[in-house]
Every structure is written in structure tokens, then in C-alpha cells.
Amino acid sequence: MAGEIVDPVEMLRRLVAFDTTSRNSNLALIDYVRDYLAGHGVESKLVPSEDGKKANMFATVGLNVEGGVVLSGHTDVVPVDGQPWDTDPWTLTLKSDGKYYGRGTCDMKAFYAIALAMVPQFLKAGLRKPIHFALSYDEEVGCIGAHSLAAAMAREVPRPRAIIIGEPTMMTVVHAHKGVQVYVTKFTGFEAHSSMTHLGVSAIHFAGEFVHYLNTVQDELDRQFPPTSEFTPPAPTFNVGTIVGGTAGNILARECEVLWGYRELPDRPLAALGDRALQWLKEDLLPRMKAKHPAAAIDTEVRSSTVGFSPQGNEDAKALAANWSGSNTVGSVVYGTEAGIFRKTLGVPTVVCGPGDIAQAHQPNEFILASQITACEGFMQRMMEWCRRD
Numbered sequence: 001m002a003g004e005i006v007d008p009v010e011m012l013r014r015l016v017a018f019d020t021t022s023r024n025s026n027l028a029l030i031d032y033v034r035d036y037l038a039g040h041g042v043e044s045k046l047v048p049s050e051d052g053k054k055a056n057m058f059a060t061v062g063l064n065v066e067g068g069v070v071l072s073g074h075t076d077v078v079p080v081d082g083q084p085w086d087t088d089p090w091t092l093t094l095k096s097d098g099k100y101y102g103r104g105t106c107d108m109k110a111f112y113a114i115a116l117a118m119v120p121q122f123l124k125a126g127l128r129k130p131i132h133f134a135l136s137y138d139e140e141v142g143c144i145g146a147h148s149l150a151a152a153m154a155r156e157v158p159r160p161r162a163i164i165i166g167e168p169t170m171m172t173v174v175h176a177h178k179g180v181q182v183y184v185t186k187f188t189g190f191e192a193h194s195s196m197t198h199l200g201v202s203a204i205h206f207a208g209e210f211v212h213y214l215n216t217v218q219d220e221l222d223r224q225f226p227p228t229s230e231f232t233p234p235a236p237t238f239n240v241g242t243i244v245g246g247t248a249g250n251i252l253a254r255e256c257e258v259l260w261g262y263r264e265l266p267d268r269p270l271a272a273l274g275d276r277a278l279q280w281l282k283e284d285l286l287p288r289m290k291a292k293h294p295a296a297a298i299d300t301e302v303r304s305s306t307v308g309f310s311p312q313g314n315e316d317a318k319a320l321a322a323n324w325s326g327s328n329t330v331g332s333v334v335y336g337t338e339a340g341i342f343r344k345t346l347g348v349p350t351v352v353c354g355p356g357d358i359a360q361a362h363q364p365n366e367f368i369l370a371s372q373i374t375a376c377e378g379f380m381q382r383m384m385e386w387c388r389r390d
């Protein structure tokens, strides 16, 4: 496929065909992109995961100089398991409604499919400022790959002027989001017949106390934070996502697993509150469980950690992206992205701006509007023109 030129839709079709669900390797997609770039004479670098089963990739189109633009995207997608899809999720399908269906169309292969398809144009344009590609792995399971990718780029890429994270924003400019911290806490009790509550300890009953504790923390936060802010809702939020435990109606539950976490404002980290919750588990709840039975235990681990994305310091990227997208809307979003990691590690103004609507992300029959592909191509064109100038 060396040197082959493809159009954005064809590139998207090829990228969607790789089942890059986060539990799978993303190497086939990465190899494809690297071959494609190599075919156009563009070198790329890998930043492999520790086990070598996945990799981030970055590449520079144009001169290896300062002042360029980073286009960043994640290669993984969320599972389709159990979802009622009307079409094959791995086959890009255009329907008469002007929508292209397929897993990852909106979240978020379209953004870099469009940019990759334009590489031949970028190369012909005589860019004075480079365009960098940054593709990560395992964004959907806690922004895992982005840390080593951003660190490698901070070392090896001459300081860029702006970073664009192409998550779906309908091509509006997003300059902030909350941080997300997710924990899984496993409560271990001791089984006994439910009539003999003095002989065991129910993991579920104590997990329930923990959920109540988190509710009181939330009430405290709601009282503390002003009713208006950059974010909706304005205060940080705690959530218990899943509770799994117990075996039967007449048994004290031996195990109960609680998936919980919080979303924090980027400038008001909640690590102290998270630590306080862990301390409460250890110093208040656990002793009471152990008093009922010494086998009781509580273990917590961090499931994922997404760095908050503060609006401060992104003005330059905001102005550029607003120009290229033609959008005057600058706002925040409720979901987490890799923006905070890139902003923090490279120290470069960053925005989130990409085609498609987050409402379609993670859904069955995920789609991207053909008109959003056109809008993103316009963005890339104007960015390219800017990169041609001094």
C-alpha cells in the first residue's frame, strides 16, 4: 500500500475494521498506520506497553521543528458485547440517513482517519510548522497509554504550539473537563446461615455502610461548592457504579465488591477526600467488621485515574482551534479525556475538538454524520494552511 492515497471515508472504513476493543491488542491497527505513513515517507515511533501487546505511536509530518500541532487520538474502542447492533460494528456502513455506522466511528477513529487521509496533502503543502500524530492505547480503560506516549513526546518532539485531542465535540472547542478517579473495594465477610448473624459477618451489610458514607461526603461537597461554575453539576460528584456480592437469601454474604469513584474539578483535586474514604474504611469500618469475625477484610485498588483538564493556559490553542473549526463555542465537557495528561506532561496549550457527538459514543449503532466528516476536513484544511505560514 506504499504511497497509496485514500479518502477519509475509506481510511475510516479500514480503521473501523480493526477490532481494537481495549481487551485486544491494537498492534494490527498501529502496524497498518505505520505502513501507510512509511509508504508516504513518514517515519513513526512506537511506545510499547510493558507487556509489548499494545503500543502508542507518534509521527511527525513536515520538519522536525518547534511550533507544530499535535493531533491526538486513542486507538481503542469500548466493547460491543450484548449491544443490539443493526449492522456489523466492524464494517463501516453508510445508510440513507447520512450516517456512517460502526464501532469507533465517533469515539474516535474518524478524527485521525481524516487527518491520516490528508497526509499526502500535508506533504505537498510545504509545511513550515509540523503536524504530529499521537495515537494511544487503552484510553477507554483509564487513559493508560497516554502517560508514556506524552512522556516520550515531551522528550523527543520539538515543543509544539498546540495539542488537539480529537474526541467527539461536534467540532466545538472544549478547554476543560473534570478529573475521574475510580476504585474497586472488595469487602470480605464470613459466611454463616442468615439466622445465625452472630456467627459471621455480611460483606454486603458493611459495603452498604460504605455507600452511605459516600453519600454523606457528597452532601458535604454539595454544601461547600458554589451553585455555578464552569462545570455541570458545579460540585465534584461521587458515584457507586456497581455492587456485586452474595450467594443466597439465607447466607451472610462472604464477598461484596463495590466499584466507586469521583469526578473532581481540575483545580480542586479530591485526593484528600479519596484518602479520607480509604482511611474511614480502614479505621472505622474494618475494626467493626473484625469485631464480628476476625476473617473480615477490606481491600481497595485504583481501577483508573484520569487527570482533570483545567481551562487555564489553553488560550493559544483555543484561539487556533476556534479559527480552524469556525466554532465560537468554547466550553467544558462532562467526560474525561487524555487532554489533562498531555497538557500536564508537555506543558503545551491543549483543547479537545473532534467530529461526532459524545451522545453516540459507547452506544449500539454508534455513528458519525457525513457532515461531521466534512466539517473535520475543513478544520484540517485550515490547520494545514496555518502550518504553511511562518
Ligand SMILES: [Zn+2]
Pocket: 074, 107, 108, 139, 167
Ligand atoms: Zn474517546
